[in-house]
Amino acid sequence: MSEEPIPLSGLTHYAYCPRRFALVHVEQEWSENALTARGKQQHERAHGGGSEERDGVKTLRALPLVSRQHGFAGVADVVELLPDGSPRPVEYKSSRIPKTNKPGHHAEDVQLCAQALCLEEMFGVSIPEGFIYHVASRKRREVKFTPELRAAVLRARDGIRELLRTRVLPPPAADDRCQFCSLFDACEPFAPRDFPPGYDPFSTGMDDPRFA
Numbered sequence: 001m002s003e004e005p006i007p008l009s010g011l012t013h014y015a016y017c018p019r020r021f022a023l024v025h026v027e028q029e030w031s032e033n034a035l036t037a038r039g040k041q042q043h044e045r046a047h048g049g050g051s052e053e054r055d056g057v058k059t060l061r062a063l064p065l066v067s068r069q070h071g072f073a074g075v076a077d078v079v080e081l082l083p084d085g086s087p088r089p090v091e092y093k094s095s096r097i098p099k100t101n102k103p104g105h106h107a108e109d110v111q112l113c114a115q116a117l118c119l120e121e122m123f124g125v126s127i128p129e130g131f132i133y134h135v136a137s138r139k140r141r142e143v144k145f146t147p148e149l150r151a152a153v154l155r156a157r158d159g160i161r162e163l164l165r166t167r168v169l170p171p172p173a174a175d176d177r178c179q180f181c182s183l184f185d186a187c188e189p190f191a192p193r194d195f196p197p198g199y200d201p202f203s204t205g206m207d208d209p210r211f212a
C-alpha cells in the first residue's frame with residue numbers, strides 16, 4: 001500500500017466517534033480530561049520498553065508495529081510471546097470494562113485487532129485473540145478477533161482515509177459518548193446547527209442584510 005500508514009491510535013478515536021478523529025487529526029484539537037490524562041500515564045508506563053519472561057511467556061513492551069498490506073503503523077503497549085512463540089497483543093486502558101455494546105464502548109477492540117493484523121503480517125501467524133487490561137477494573141478482557149471485528153477495522157481505516165482526503169468535519173454523535181469525551185468543549189456536540197434560511201450566525205448586526 002503506497003499511502004501513508006494510518007496511526008493505530010487513530011483507529012480508536014475514529015471507532016469511538018469519527019468527529020473525534022477529525023478534531024484530533026485534521027483540526028489538531030487535543031484536550032485532556034481526567035480520563036485521557038490517566039490513560040496517558042498508563043501508556044507511558046507500558047511504553048517504557050524492554051522485555052521480561054515469566055512462566056515461559058515473554059513480555060515485549062513498546063514494540064513498533066506495521067502492516068504494509070493493510071496500511072497501519074504504531075506501537076503496541078505490550079506483546080506477549082507464548083511458549084510456542086506466537087504473539088498476543090495486550091493494550092492498557094484506564095477505563096473500566098464496558099458493560100454495554102453502545103456505540104463507541106468497544107472502540108479499543110478495533111485498535112487491538114489492528115495490532116493483531118500487524119503482528120500476523122510481521123510473524124506470519126494467525127492470531128485468534130488478544131487482551132485489553134482495564135486499569136480501573138484491574139482486569140483483563142479477552143477480545144476475539146472475529147471476522148466482524150476484522151471487517152470493522154478495515155471499515156475504520158477506509159473511513160479515516162476518506163476523512164483525510166475530504167477534510168470535512170463529520171456531524172457530532174451527540175449521544176452518550178459525549179459525556180466522557182475530552183473534546184466536548186471544542187466539539188460543542190449539542191450546539192444548535194440548524195438556522196433559519198438567510199440567518200448567518202457569524203455576521204454582526206451591522207453587516208447583516210436583514211438589518212440594512
Ligand code: SF4
Nearest residue numbers: 017172173178181187
Ligand atoms: S463530544 Fe461527542 S460528537 Fe464530539 S467528538 Fe466527542 S464523542 Fe464525538
